[in-house]
Amino acid sequence: MFASMYSNVKPQELDLRLLSISPQTIYSPVTIEDKESTEKKRAEAEQAVEDVYTQKTEYAQNQVDLxxxxxxxxxxxxxxxEKEDHEDDSIDAVLKTKQKMLEDKLPEDIQKNLPKDTIKQLLQSSNSDLSIAKDAVVTAVHHVMKDQVKISDVEEKKDQVESQLVYTNVSNSLKDSMNAIAKFAIIPNVIYDPQKTAENRQAAVEKVEPVRIKQGQIIVEENQLINPDIYRQLQLAGLLNNKGSIQPFAGxxxxxxxxxxxxxxxxxxxHTKTYQPLLLYVLVATITIGLMKILSLFQQIDLSEIGFLAPVAVGGLLIRILMDERIAILSSxxxxxxxxxxxxxxxxxxxNMNIGIYFLISNIAAILFLSRQHRRSRILQAGLFVAMVNVIISFAIIFIKNGQIGTVELGYYSMMSIASGVIASVLTIGLLPFFESGFGILSTMKLIELSSPNHPLLRKILTETPGTYHHSVMVANLSEAACETIGANGLLARVGAYYHDIGKTKRPQYFIENQMNITNPHDKLSPKTSKNIIIAHATDxxxxxxxxxxxKEIVDIAEQHHGTTLLKFFYHKALEQTEEKIDEKEYxxxxxxxxxxxxxxICIADSVEAAVRSMSNPTPEKIENLVRNIIKDRLQDEQLSECNVTLKELELIRQALCETLNGIFHSRIEYPEIKKEKVKV
Structure with missing residues (x-):
């Protein structure tokens, strides 16, 4: 697997230099973030955010109050x-007195900042004029200060407030004072907000998406100059100085x-004592991956979609037939x-996700089609089914791309998809006999073929030992039902039961089920001779x-179906005929x-079937007691000590045998005899 994919993950080696001309168009093999470009873009976004100023609305009220x-x-x-007596005072004396009185009314800094002519003019005005002036100035200042007044806008705002006092109905001299006070009241009401500014800039930075070099993106086109920015992107994509990179191989x-x-x-x-299953799997996997690798070489001659022709379903079919469905699906x-x-x-x-999906569905379709079909002829049908599925999946992949594709190209894909399925089935049919014979594999299809009544050995049993044949069929039915109950291979049990007494064909007349209209030969033989004939049928x-x-599995069943059980009839017969001590092991x-x-x-079912056959009037209770006693006898005789059957499974076997036997030996209605009467003419 590593060798087949080594060249496909090997990094592309490019000999490119800064400020040289690119000999080819180079695409990015990965998606990676360009951190330098990202930081540059974020810095630009941060600089684009203007400073934030906050308007202090209370400033307008403060200045109005001022x-x-x-x-x-x-x-x-x-x-x-006016309350005091100053009738003889001159104008200058009046102003001086009022100015002195004003010192207690206004803060010193305001007096210093207001022009002296303004204060003098205000002190010379009457309260009625001052009231009119006050209202006009307060209104103008409030009107201007309610909007934002930046430091750069102060002079403009002062001109604006002066324009609003033009039409005030007061003397020009008082109007000048009003202008002076109004301009004095206009101050900036917007201040720089560092916290809000920082928040806005951070938000702008966070909105900037990372700059990524996307997989498949063109980094540099053919005959384009490799400038520093392009060279940096090539480095980021791992296309420069990657000769010693081991990351792809490690991955x-x-x-x-x-x-x-x-x-x-x-x-x-x-798991067995041999490595046959592992070797078998390795060979099937090697063939499948090898076929894919060989076809992939044609990509170099502009057959980019040759993968649709790969008969990858051959792997799934072979593993499904020779091993197991779950392993076949995992292998897919x-x-x-x-x-x-x-x-x-x-x-x-x-x-290549497209081809990966295509291979996966193709394999699973083949496996599922054969899930319950065991005949070898179904393999070709499975190939045709896979071909149909391949065509559908290839069309689905093409249409999802939403590209421009013509009828000729669709036909091209269809032919490759059909050929893939058909070739997979043909290869499976061709390779299957080699695996079955080379590894001695007992596949499901092989079992089906062995169970055919037309098989020469089964016909031999039927024609030469019909009683044994009927017994074998009954044992097969019982064994299959019991094995299916405990999760064993029911089909193997059925076929093994068909052939378990094949040795009786060598001396058929010495077995009671074949003794029709003849005397029992054992009546004329010694117990030892009879014992040897009966025991020989297992080894024969x-x-x-x-x-x-x-x-081997069928041979083992024939050899092991009696285990080391005792031939009780001939053993006791021998004891009756001699007073000498007889070793039980001989029988x-x-x-x-x-x-x-x-x-x-099969060991249990063989004894059960023979015992039930000998019963004169089998009832469900008698059958159950008989089956229970036979299983108990096999346990006590330690005949089941070398297989992995549990006590729970033995109980399930007992139930399955009883259910099958009750179905076979169920009670029947006794039909009344119909008397024939002579017809009178």
Whole structure:
């Protein structure tokens, strides 16, 4: 896997220099943030934010109050002066007196800031004129100060307030004083707000999206000058000085480790003393990935979409038939991931997701089509089904891209998709016999073929030992039902039961079920001779099956279905005929004991069927007691000590056997005899 994808993850090596001309158009293989450009863009956004000024609305009221206080002070001075007797005072003396009185009314700094002529003119005005002036100035100042007044706008605002006092009905001299006080009252009411300014700038910075060099984006076009900015982007994208980079290879290794870990988890159920299942899986995976790699080489000759032709479904089909459905589905994911990397030649990305989805659905379609179909002829049908699914998926991928595609191109994709499915089925049919014979694989399809009544050995049993054939069919029905109940291979049990007594064809007349209209030969034989003939049918059957190249699982069932049980009839007969001590081991089957669940079930079902057949009037209660006693006898005799059958499973086996036997030996209605009467003519 690593070798097949090594070249596909190897970084592109570019010999580019600053201020040189690019010999080709270069695309970014990754999406990465250009931090330098991002910071530059953020700095520009921050600088574009203007300073924030906050208007102090209370300033307008303060200045209005100041103007009102000035005029009120002048009117108070006039009022107090009139209460006193100053009739003989000259004008200068009056002004001096009022000015002295004004010192107690107005703060010193205001008096200093107001022109002396303004104060003098105000002190010479009557209270009625001052009242008119006060109202006019207060209104004008409030009108101007209610808006923002920046430092740069102060002079403009002073001119504005003066223009508003033009039409005041007072003397020109008083009007000049009013202008002076109004201008004095106009001050900036907007101040710089550093906190708000900082908040606005931060918000502007946060709104700036990071500048990213996107995957597939053109960094530099052919014959374009590589300026410092482009050179920096090439460095960021990892396209310069990447000869010693091991990151892509480390990433590929980690991906492969994870995929293999998942496969090992599911392959544990095939754990045996040999490495055959692992070797089988490795060969199938190697063939599948090898086919993809070989086809990917054609990408170099402008066949960019050659991946749609890859018969990747061959892997799913072979694993489904030879091993297990769950492993096949997991392998579909593995093949899809590998294919998406292998066929990334024309892309800037590491994974070709389109081809990965195509491979995944193609494999799963093949597996699901065969999920309950075990005939070899269904493989070609599965290939046609996969071809149809491939066409649909390829069209879906093309249409989702929303690109311009013509009828010729659609036909091109259709032909590759159909060829992919058909080639996958043909390869599966061609490779399957090699795997089955080379690894001795007992596939589901092989079992179906062995169960065919037209098989030479089954026909041999039927024609030469019809009683044994009927017994085998009954045992097969019982065994399959019991195995399905405990999760064992019911089909294997059925086929194994068909052939478990094949050894009886060697001496059919010595077995009671085949003794029709003949005397029992054992009546004329010694117990020892009879024992040898009966025991030999297990070893003879195994020999016959081996000579016919039967799978090991079927041979083992034939050899183990009696375990090391005792031939009680002939053992007791021998004891009755002699007073000498007889070793019980001489009258036991040589074994071995059942090694698998299927062999254990057939061992029990074989005895149960023979025992129930011998019952004169089987009832559900009798059948249940019989089955329970036979299982108990097998446990006490330690015949089930070498297989992984639990006590709970034995109870399930008992229930399944009883249910099947009750269905076979159910009570029937006794039909009345119809008397025939002579017809009178």
């Amino acid at each position: 103007v009102a206080s000035i005029f009120d002070a002048m009117m108070e001075v006039n009022t107090e002066y 590929l290794a980690l991906l492969i480790v994870m995929m293999i870990a998942g496969l090992i988890y599911y392959l544990r159920e095939f 994911i593995v093949f899809a991931i590998c294919g998406s990397i292998i066929f990334n030649g024309e892309l800037t990305t590491s994974f 059957g195994a020999t016959i099956l081996r000579n016919h190249k039967f799978p 036991r089957y040589p074994g071995p004991k059942p090694q698998s669940k299927e062999a254990a079930v």
